[in-house]
Structures are given as C-alpha cells and as structure tokens.
Amino acid sequence: MVFDYTNGFHDAANAIATSVSTRALTPRVALLMAAAGNFIGTHFGGKVAQTVGSGIIDVPQTMSGLGVVFAGVIGGILWNLVTWYFGLPSSSTHALIGGLVGAALGAGYTVKWDGILDKVVIPMVASPLAGFVAGFLFMLALMWIFRTGRPSKLNRGFRYAQTVSAAAMSIGHGLQDAAKTIGVIVLALYVGGYQDTTTDIPQWTYWTSATVLALGTYAGGWRIIRTLGRKIIDLGPPEGFAAETVASTLLFTFGIGLGAPISTTHTITSAIMGVGATKKLSAVRWGVAGNIVGAWLLTFPGAGLLAALCYFATRPLFA
Structure with a gap:
C-alpha cells in the first residue's frame, strides 16, 4: 500500500499535467478527476495484475520468499x-518489476526472463x-481537420474536450498502475x-x-507535473487533447488487450514529444527529454539494485 500511495503521487502527473498546463482544468479539480478515474480504472486491470503476480519471478512459499517480495516492493x-x-x-x-527481479536475483531464485521479455x-x-x-500523426490530422477554424474558438473547444481525454487517461492509469500493486498483493498472499x-x-x-492509489493521486506530484506539463514543450489545448487521447488509447x-504492464509515464511523455514535433523539432526541449529517457534506462537496474540491497539488509527478519 505504501508503494501504491507513492505510485499515486508520483504518477498523478501522467493523468493531469497536460490539462493543468493548458488551463483546461484547475489543479485541484484535475487531481479529483484523476483520483476518481484511477479508482474506476483499477477494476479493469485483472490481466495486468495476473502478469505481475505470476509472470515475473518464481519464489517458494517460504518466509524467505516473502522477504523477496518485501524487498522488491521497498526497492x-x-x-x-x-x-x-x-x-x-x-x-x-518498471521500478516495481525491477525491484522484484533484483530481490529475486539477490536471493538466488528464478526470474522468468521469457515472461519479462x-x-x-x-x-x-x-x-x-x-x-x-x-x-x-494524430496531431497532424487535427491540424488538417481544423485548419480553417478560429484559434480562440478552437482552444475553447479543445479545453472542454480535454476534460474527456484527461478522464480517459486517469482510468487508463488506474487500469495499469493499481493492477500492478494488486499483482504484488496476490504474489505475497x-x-x-x-x-x-x-x-x-x-x-x-x-x-x-x-x-x-486514489488518495496518493490526490496528494499530487507537483515536481513531475511541472516537468511533463511545461518543460518538454509549450502545450496548448489541442496538443494536450491529442497527447492524452493517444496515451489513454x-x-x-x-x-486490456494484451495484459502487458506498460508505463503510463513512458506513454504520455512520448505522446507529448510526438505532438510537439509537429510544430518543429526544436519545439521539443530535447535536453529535458534526454534526462527523462536517461531515468527510464536507469529505472529497471536502479530499482533492482536497491531491492537487492534491501533483501540482504532485511534477510534476518525473514529467516
């Protein structure tokens, strides 16, 4: 549950950063919507939960095995x-999955590499x-469809549309991220x-x-919201709607279709970059994007290393 809570305030930005930065929603309204959407989306995440619970590591029904799950979550x-x-x-x-893998490797248990691949x-x-x-591509299509529209009228319309796309993003986030916590609970049981x-x-x-997850989301993660909403590109309502629609889809x-636990962070960030590239490549602040990609690459091994260290530190508790 602690991981679930940190996931909520860490990833609240995924659902609301674009809506807040374009002023389609006020921060508190956006957070409430995100919390409600996360709560609803959780109930559609059964396939993802099964993947995390049974498709990542193979640990025995022992106290030592329970210590592996504990260390993985702490990592x-x-x-x-x-x-x-x-x-x-x-x-x-990938922090959670990397943590489980790192703890299992530290304990000498089986990692299901085929399933991970x-x-x-x-x-x-x-x-x-x-x-x-x-x-x-979606942003190009919107630009062509509304090429003769008045900018002020279009911005107002897309702000309303962003309410729907932000809600869809929130539900998708709950479907993905709460389900991963459910998978770990099932594994621990x-x-x-x-x-x-x-x-x-x-x-x-x-x-x-x-x-x-909903409570953690409502707590908010303003540092990350600023990064996603303002530091990658300057978002307007049409760009925000396009990014949220693509990411939630x-x-x-x-x-639901594949039961694959993908990252909401990866998905919305890459969608924002793709939307921004329709202006011109220089519209995307590639330095900030590079830092984000670096964090992506480090997440799996970094969380795994922390989890392995946690396993060795807490192993006496699970002897």
Whole structure:
C-alpha cells in the first residue's frame, strides 16, 4: 500500500499535467478527476495484475520468499522517491518489476526472463515508440481537420474536450498502475501461504488498491507535473487533447488487450514529444527529454539494485 500511495503521487502527473498546463482544468479539480478515474480504472486491470503476480519471478512459499517480495516492493518505493525528488517522470511500473527481479536475483531464485521479455521489455520499447508516432500523426490530422477554424474558438473547444481525454487517461492509469500493486498483493498472499495460486485475485484487493492509489493521486506530484506539463514543450489545448487521447488509447490497448504492464509515464511523455514535433523539432526541449529517457534506462537496474540491497539488509527478519 505504501508503494501504491507513492505510485499515486508520483504518477498523478501522467493523468493531469497536460490539462493543468493548458488551463483546461484547475489543479485541484484535475487531481479529483484523476483520483476518481484511477479508482474506476483499477477494476479493469485483472490481466495486468495476473502478469505481475505470476509472470515475473518464481519464489517458494517460504518466509524467505516473502522477504523477496518485501524487498522488491521497498526497492520500487525508494526509486519512486528518488526520481520524485529530482522531478523525473520515471516509470513506477518498471521500478516495481525491477525491484522484484533484483530481490529475486539477490536471493538466488528464478526470474522468468521469457515472461519479462514478452510482457515487459517488448512493451517497454513499443509503447513509447507508438506514443511518439501516434501523437505526431494524430496531431497532424487535427491540424488538417481544423485548419480553417478560429484559434480562440478552437482552444475553447479543445479545453472542454480535454476534460474527456484527461478522464480517459486517469482510468487508463488506474487500469495499469493499481493492477500492478494488486499483482504484488496476490504474489505475497501466495508466497505467504494464504492462497494456493497466483491467478486468483480476491475482490478486496481491487478496492484497497484503488482507494490508496486514489488518495496518493490526490496528494499530487507537483515536481513531475511541472516537468511533463511545461518543460518538454509549450502545450496548448489541442496538443494536450491529442497527447492524452493517444496515451489513454495505448494504455487500454496494452492493458486490456494484451495484459502487458506498460508505463503510463513512458506513454504520455512520448505522446507529448510526438505532438510537439509537429510544430518543429526544436519545439521539443530535447535536453529535458534526454534526462527523462536517461531515468527510464536507469529505472529497471536502479530499482533492482536497491531491492537487492534491501533483501540482504532485511534477510534476518525473514529467516
């Protein structure tokens, strides 16, 4: 639940940064919408939860195995806090998965590399590429469709439209990110001997994860909101609508269709870059974008290393 809460305030920016920066929504209204959307979206994340709970690591039903799950989650929390402090929108998804893998490796347990390749690595690469290309093409289409419209009238219309696209983004974030916490809870229940399989998801885990994620989202993550909303490109309402529409579509496609736990951070950031590139390449502040990509690349090994260290530090508690 602590990880779930940090995920909420760390990734609140994914859902609302564009709407806040374009002034389509006030910060508090946007946060309330994001919290409600996260709560709703959680209940559609069963496939993603099963992937995280059973497709990443294989640990025995022992106290040592429970220590691996504990250390993996702590590693993800620490990485979230470090990147939040520096205002870097890194992936909570890959922080959690990297933490589980690092702890399992530290303990000498099996890591399901095939599952990680199919469900994590390939989607991790594909989703930002798809976000960039789709954001670029969708924005070009909007520019052509509304090429004769009055800018002031269009901006007003797209501000209203952003209410819908921000809500969709919030639901997609809940579908993806709360489901990952549910998967870890199920894994812990299995390893602790409270249930016999990692594929059964108790109903109470949906409500618990949804509530805590919503509370964390409402707490807000203003450092990251500023990075996403203002430092990559200067967003207007049409650009914000395009980025949110593309990103939410990808979150639903990967989550419900494939059960792949993709990063909401990767998806919305790449969509923003793609939308910004329609103005001109120099409109995207590539230095800031480069720092974000660097955080992406470091997340999996960084969280894994922290989790491995946590495992060795806490191992006596789970002897």
